[in-house]
């Protein structure tokens with residue numbers, strides 16, 4: 001791969017519906033896109049999942065600009081890249097900033113797959129031709145609205161329903177959903193809203209047959225989750241706590257979780273994602289691909305990684321129309337009978353819609369190799 005230049009673009013997209021979790025509400029997104037152009041004329045694309053507030057992790061769109069421009073691109077440019085695995089090795093001395101690292105590394109992986117004339121899914125070792133689709137339902141203004149939302153999503157074919165919970169919006173709403181929909185695949189995401197003082201309260205969720213409770217405790221905890229998992233029948237799934245294969249190894253060894261939510265941005269890219277996948281497969285820990293309200297580029301990468309064998313649970317990779325009036329890829333991501341079919345074109349398999357990207361670009365920066 002002979003990289004010729006890199007273009008960073010910041011786009012602004014309005015969500016079709018505000019998305020509320022225990023940490024806040026998102027109505028629109030500023031998104032950094034990375035385009036890596038090669039001398040062969042091909043382009044690889046990546047997307048940062050950072051938002052403007054440091055509330056999911058410590059990164060923001062602004063810190064991404066600084067880290068990508070002043071630290072990561074200079075490291076990438078130090079010498080030619082022959083395989084995408086080299087990118088995360090080159091970034092290893094930079095602490096954290098996983099979203100920023102992933103945005104560049106994903107673009108290099110996409111370029112690599114295109115130059116090999118392979119789908120990104122195949123280049124990553126994926127074998128699936130379709131993936132099961134779940135949906136994450138934000139906290140709603142009322143219980144009635146929540147039930148109506150869920151009913152609509154089930155009719156649309158989603159294979160799994162994920163609801164957000166927090167103190168004051170948890171046992172009652174889960175009980176109500178279970179009464180209304182006794183047999184659906186149902187999970188709850190707490191986004192770190194509880195502490196070990198809530199163990200007895202969280203045990204009340206055990207009667208509802210949830211497939212998992214996602215990230216009940218602190219974003220940087222693995223030890224207390226092990227103590228909580230000891231007391232819960234329901235499997236704990238870790239999201240925010242897992243930034244690397246090393247974190248996953250420790251969580252598995254301590255019994256902190258029985259399921260892992262993989263987010264490519266949270267772990268610094270696709271190479272680390274593959275390492276976590278292989279470790280979880282070795283220990284029979286099922287995985288699924290989480291979502292960060294991505295635009296089409298990030299969504300395409302999520303679809304590709306979900307083609308790997310150990311992604312056995314429906315992810316949060318809903319179709320483009322669930323989020324956006326108009327996505328930034330053609331074709332847009334579509335769902336058929338609760339499945340998304342892995343595209344067969346090389347790389348991420350979806351074409352960036354350059355006209356639409358241009359229309360919504362706030363500003364961009366060009367880097368010659």
Ligand SMILES: O=C(O)CCC(=O)C1=CC=C[C@@H](O)[C@@H]1C(=O)O
Pocket residue numbers: 021056135136189191239290291292293294316317318
């Ligand atoms: O992208 C989607 O549809 C899922 C979005 C989602 O559930 C989340 C997005 C961003 C941060 C979190 O609050 C939450 C998650 O933890 O998965």
Ligand SMILES: [Mg+2]
Pocket residue numbers: 189191214215239240261290
């Ligand atoms: Mg989560």
